[in-house]
Amino acid sequence: MIQFKNIVKSFGPKPVLNDVSFDVPTGSVFFIIGASGVGKSVLIKHLVGLLYRDSGEIWLDDEDISKFDESRMGAIRKKCAMVFQHSTLFDSMTCAENVALPLRKHKHLSLREALAEARERLKVVRMQEFADRYPPEMGDGMRKRVAIARALTVDPKYVLFDEPTTSLDPVSARRVDALIRELSDKLGVTSIVVSHDLTSLFAIADRIVMLYRGKVRLQGSRADFKSTEDGVVQQFIHGRATGPFEL
């Protein structure tokens, strides 16, 4: 179980998150939605110590991790993997080497063992044929699948996806959706997905939270979001240009 309690975060004089609280049930596919710049990615980065909150608490498996320093975050990052918006594969490494990196660092495998294991992991995302290719030689969708394989190498309990379907073609996007759903259904992995993709949202989300102007606007199931009378939420989920939604 992940719990965000009263999270406040500012960048200099600019407040981003203002008293954000919600729970992420274990094993669910949990979506965080909201306008660009509302602080969705900022919020999930707090969970793995890539950013630190100004106040509030973050609880992970009954442990307050919000005060953990960089050295203690190692264990959390093993438990919570993250797939970044731009894949963030290292261009100077092959796909196999990219996937092998967390195996070497987190699991302390030798290079040979890590590369063998990485090739197996690439099979899961159907990228085994591209193991020796460099990321710049591949398309966005392929890079995203390798990034997912890299995130899954440490067998995480939680996976954070930062806009996983952005810049992907519709077929690749739905394959990523299917993979996220499968992780939850077959392996019991809890996925937190930051996304604007409404197709993904209404296809695979178990629970959704919407951030609006630094606060939680609504949290609930897909049905709750469809049936709400809140004009801001309705405008966002129907993608209407006019209405009460303020950027």
Next chain:
Amino acid sequence: MTPTLARPNASSPHEPELEPLEHAYEPLGFVGSLGAAGIDLIVGARELYSVFVRTLHYVVRGRREKGAVIRQMYEIGNRSFLFLSITMGFIGMILVYQAGLQAKRIVPDFTLLGATFLELLVRDFAASLGALMLATRVGAGIAAEIGSMVVTEQIDALRMCAADPIDFLIKPRFLASIVMTLVLVVCAGAISFVAGGLTANIAFDVPLRTFFNHELVDFGDMAIGLTKCLAYGAAIPIVSGYCGLSTFGGSEGVGWATTRAVVNTSLAIIILNFFISGAGFLVFPG
């Protein structure tokens, strides 16, 4: 689970009950700006020191990445060789020519022109001018590369893979830079001396045998020169790596990081030069 509405009926376009997130803040006055700059300087110096100490820690205790240092030695050393040779060659010619003109005006005797120039090169100029050239090429490259990795979240991805960016990125550059700065400075210094000798021969008819005279160079000069090479070799990747890691924003931020890297590395070289030279004159007064 039931849906939780933070503001159930808040659908008005004006949202009167919503607190504005952008708090107005007073611009800092002159004293405030000065204080903020001072605090930034102290924080920056502390972080730079932290990068240096952590780099040393990983040099001693970190895991070796196969080929990483060699790759960086090629990037820093081989790829800078031509640039450094040409610039130091021209600097050698300019310095000898200008020194020759001055000598001709005051004491028309060129006997010690080569020996004095060599002493100056070994003690200071080869290392300092060479390092300043390296700062522009290598420092800018390191800051741009690491800065780009910051803005594209690759540094965050490294941290998620349990790879400390200091260990993974700065350490190999640090080791490679220390070795290659020394090698490049020795080579570029030699080229500068030869270019100076040829200039003296052509412009002032100084025989090459007279110019290539090392009698003024002693152990102290070599010790100071070597110390400078090592210090500059360490400073370039540390300062420029720190500038890269502290990048924020997008491509504009990378541009700023690169500029800061060149300026700060050059400044570090000049300040180090001052202190090492001062210490050198105390230890080797001759």
